[in-house]
Amino acid sequence: MSPFNNNEADTSETVFGKIVRRAIDADVVYRDELVTAFRDIQPRAPVHILVIPNKTISTMDDVSEDDEETLGRMLRVASDIARNEGLGEEGYRLIINCKEHGGQEVYYLHMHIVGGTRLGRMIAQ
Numbered sequence: 001m002s003p004f005n006n007n008e009a010d011t012s013e014t015v016f017g018k019i020v021r022r023a024i025d026a027d028v029v030y031r032d033e034l035v036t037a038f039r040d041i042q043p044r045a046p047v048h049i050l051v052i053p054n055k056t057i058s059t060m061d062d063v064s065e066d067d068e069e070t071l072g073r074m075l076r077v078a079s080d081i082a083r084n085e086g087l088g089e090e091g092y093r094l095i096i097n098c099k100e101h102g103g104q105e106v107y108y109l110h111m112h113i114v115g116g117t118r119l120g121r122m123i124a125q
């Protein structure tokens with residue numbers, strides 16, 4: 001067995017998995033026992049924050065009944081963060097991309113909170 005064959009060197013782990021277990025830095029705005037939220041490294045709007053489960057879930061297509069509490073927490077935390085970021089009054093958008101057709105780049109479930117400006121149409125024409 002390779003000496004690198006351990007969790008630390010698990011190449012299947014995504015960057016978000018590493019953020020959850022604090023192996024790499026992120027601009028974390030909120031953390032609890034179920035979810036972590038941090039600023040997107042390439043913001044597409046004045047406010048662009050990602051909310052992720054601490055438990056590894058790859059995509060929306062992998063969600064099960066066991067995940068109801070976590071998904072509920074993601075939404076409630078997103079609402080609190082958006083309000084704290086000053087987005088409550090004028091609004092914002094929550095986005096979860098799923099797999100190839102949804103344009104998902106990182107295969108670790110995440111919800112985007114985007115706001116701070118008037119956003120374009122939801123789906124490009």
Ligand code: AMP
Pocket residue numbers: 015026038039040041042043050096097103104105106107
């Ligand atoms: P998606 O296309 O829905 O998979 O979005 C992935 C998002 O993750 C993109 O908006 C990236 O800018 C963001 N991202 C990738 N790596 C990092 C990172 N290390 N820290 C924060 N955001 C990241």
